[in-house]
Amino acid sequence: MKEVTACPVSPAPPESQGNMKEVGPQALAPRLATLLPSCTGAAEFAPRRRSSSHSEKAEDWAAISDMPNQDVRDGKIIHALIADALFRFQGVETEPLDMFWTSSKDQEVIDKCVERVKSVYLAEQARGAHPVLLSEHRVDCLAVCGLPDICVGYCDCAIIADDSIRVYEFKNGHGPVHWEETIGQCKLYALGLIPEYGTRPQFRLTVIKPGRNYERCVTLTSDELIQWGEETMVPLVRGALQGKRTYRPGPHCNICPGRPLCRAWVTQMIAALDSRFGSEATVSLQQSPRLNEREVAELLRMTQEIESCQQPLEEWAVGHIQHGGTIPGYRLGHNPGNLRFHDEAAVRQILEAHGLWAQAQKLRTPHEMQKAIGNEAYQKLVAKYAYRTPGKDVLRRDDTIGGSAQ
Template sequence: MSAGLTYLPPSGLWMLCPPSHKLCGGTAAVAKAISHDEGYGWGQVSANEEQGQEYHRLAADKLRVRLGAQDAARTDDLRYYDAMMDERTDQYCDEVMRVCRERYDSGQDVRVVIEEPFDLPLCDGIHCRGRSDCIIYTPGALDIIDLKSGRGALVSARCNHQLMTYALAGLELCADADPEIRLTIIQPALHSISTDSITRAELLVWRDEHLIPTARQTVEGTGSYHVGDHCRFCPARPTCRARAEQMQSYVASARHDPTSPTLALDDVAALLEGADHYKAWVDDIRKWATDEAMAGGQVPGYKLIIPRNGARKFVSEQAVVDAARRAGIDPYKRVLRSPREIELQVGTARYEAFFATLISSEACNPKLVPVSDPRPEYRPTKDDFDNRR
């Protein structure tokens, strides 16, 4: 890292909640995360993040193979490699190559940049540093393509700050041209390809009016805290006061009638709105307080204990086998793999071909969700109600 410069990642909490940067450790922690190619993980990589890194490395290798820049994709040292990873990275590469052919067929000179690091100056010694999954550029077009390997929430390319940052870095490849800019997120696990477009002028306005001011606030530790779904990625989430106030507001929002001994549906609806967030917050607080107590801190009114009975386990597998034989029993049992395990082993395509007709799904009980949920509404009949009584 160069002296006197501050580096921010192309995605992360700072774009949504500028003060969280210093709350979580500031520039040093972010610099450590970037230097280890760990995104915004603050130098600590979870199993899911490690799996995501392997997805991206395999996808990049496969693209280089298809483009003739590499002989073979490396898989020997991938801890999470399986048929599912192989299939989904192929799907990603298929879409990237489709875009390449589309650009090539239009008669343009096509160049492809894969996992290329960039260093984007913003202002006052603040830089954005990272690497984009894939950039395809021609004299008249710039395609920013990003792979999302997770099975969690669907991610949209529309006004996606991460992809817009990649596009800013990609503009350097186009000199002074005014290319058609297309932003694409490929999410194979959710069978989703999301695409948005933006002009060079719109991108530069976003940089000047949003990205640069937010970067300044982030480094200075100013701006406002913003509570939302992104809080689950924040290392400071257990002790963030803004989050605590938001959680408490969920309870206070219940418009209960003080003259009634019971809550009405309106009261319950207000509480349900924040129930999942509130539970996650309480779990975070409990874990953080336990860790503090383990480190020697005193939590007023609480103490550490050792539960009376922990999980039992055998100390020697071979000794247990020998004892079981003497007792005249078989210590092993055979268990059929679950549908999910088989799908991971053979990949979705072969799973559908060989096992789809052998699967039955249990009927699910109705679940109450917000009206914004895209799934169709279920309306129970009187018989449904009577059967549940």
């Protein structure tokens, strides 16, 4: 792969990159920081926004329900429900999350992650190791290495015992596990726990992806962990934030949030398509005018990669226009929000009291509820609990500009 070294030139000022709240100096989320060993250019795409956990307050989840990217939406919901189950396991009362519908496969992911953590916690408790269970815990990953407030995130789960610290990273879905980057996240979370809980003789870092029956663990000493932070991550982070960046396309691009706007990746993809299927390509007499199976497979892979960038590109363009920018040939439209119940627990109590819960317990939206119990019962009993989420701006072609969007 070709490498490109350049000074950082953002495609737009940070304040134009979507609906984000600025936090001042540029910071790197742990997931983005773990890309630096492969491509320091990933730092170019670090957003200036507030850090947030998967356990958002219930009122904030109205916006999540309107997310068009199903993978992101499902991932947030799965992580929130895992955290909720672990909080309840500890006897911590949390806000009800009944409004989150999950498929049977997603629920299986949740159950496996929760049961795995519970079994380890109870085993540590049984041997008298005084475990402390953390879920969605905020950590300042490089503070122990002398770089506070630069790499801050939320650890999916950790168990702090007398002689060990266990860190868990949960992954949903069925795609491949990017091991180097994922275990890098675990290392950063483990480093972030040291200022608060101190060192331990042993750090056990575990990646769990139930959708692929995947669980892999590595064990490090505190010295090995801190050495990795100081000798590997600190120089990379300092250099990247000072503008020393090399853009190196590769397999890691699949999990880089900056891929749709990365000139190095886009240039490489266009060059690959043009060399194989561009207007200058010729068909020799020895070649069939039809593509063969291998060529179809290659073209499918390329088009899938391009299609996967459409959603984040559109989201960036929406944020850019919202903050006064322009995208030639495009304008903003607005999609109305979805109907939701603002108090699922109250709705359930009402339906149970009237003998209607059996008909409605599998239904999560007011529209489905209305069809199940009938409009008269719906209007009389639960319609007042329904509300419409804010919806969101979306990108539309501007048909008033002739030909510019073609």
